[in-house]
Amino acid sequence: MTDPTMRDPILSIKGLTKRFGALAAVDDVFLDFASGETHAIIGPNGAGKTTLINLLSGDLPPTTGTIHLLDRDVTALAPDRKSQLGIGRTYQKTNIFPDETCFQNCWLAAQSRLPSSMRFFRRAHRRADIRAATERALALCNLDARADVIAGHLSYGEQRQLEIGMTLATDPKILLLDEPLAGMSAEESVRTMALLTSLAENLTLILIEHDMDMVFAFAQTITVMVNGQVLETGTPAQIRASAAVRDAYLGHGPTEQGATP
Ligand SMILES: Nc1ncnc2c1ncn2[C@@H]1O[C@H](COP(=O)(O)OP(=O)(O)OP(=O)(O)O)[C@@H](O)[C@H]1O
Ligand SMILES: [Mg+2]
DSSP, X not given: OOOTTOOOEXXXXXXXXXXXXXXXXXXXXXXXXXXXXXXXEXXXXXXXXXXXXXXXXXXXXXXEEEEEETTEEOTTOOHHHHHHTTEEEOOSSOOOOTTSBHXXXXXXXXXXXXXXXXXXXXXXHHHHHHHHHHHHHHHHTTOGGGTTSBGGGSOHHHXXXXXXXXXXXXXXXXEEEEOTTTTOOHHHHHHHHHHHHHHHTTSEEXXXXXXXXXXXXXXXXXXXXXXXXXXEEEOHHHHHXXXXXXXXXXXXXXXXXXXXX
């Protein structure tokens, strides 16, 4: 449910639906994302969380419904256009160029931010800008000391850090994160949480995560999805107290240990 008291949504979706044949993976979802907030999307496997992120990022076109970035209708825009407008994302499975260095990975991402019409102009100036964005991204994701390391040689946790860095190189206003802690060791999770905590100070974060300890400690707003639909949206306290959420999700399955009130 959309919170009617919310001020200043940076991203707003209305009636968003994605069908795969007979299956409505995302089914008539209305949701507002407040500027500057960390908003987690949780729910059982197959609930439609990744599909929702794919719609927001432009990786998939919706069947029906709209997506607005502030006042602008961005429903039909492709990922590169959405990235240029400030919507960046990471994937559930790591998505880097394994044969390139960390620097080159971030440099390629920073370059992709420029509209193609710009690519032939102001070459020198542009190169300096891209370099600055690359160095800033590497510092933000704590990989500046690893800039010259081939990405495929990084630890798994560092590769996921690099993926976040690549998205930061595009200077997003909104960062979409699909299971940023998935597959990480405890130590890597702690480091990634510290990174996300520092990013949350300046960015709107929309994240999918199965680690309920992380979600309840970190998010200001939580949306629970089940069968493609929004079951409930609220503060962590509201979601914890919800009988419907407990029945449909938190009371069952492998995530319940972390989700007990
Ligand atoms: N490209 C596709 N073609 C057909 N069906 C799809 C496609 N992508 C997702 N689905 C189906 O849509 C439903 C929602 O999938 P989705 O990946 O969005 O779930 P999820 O909530 O991210 O799950 P998980 O927690 O396992 O990552 C599932 O039934 C899935 O099989
Ligand atoms: Mg998923």
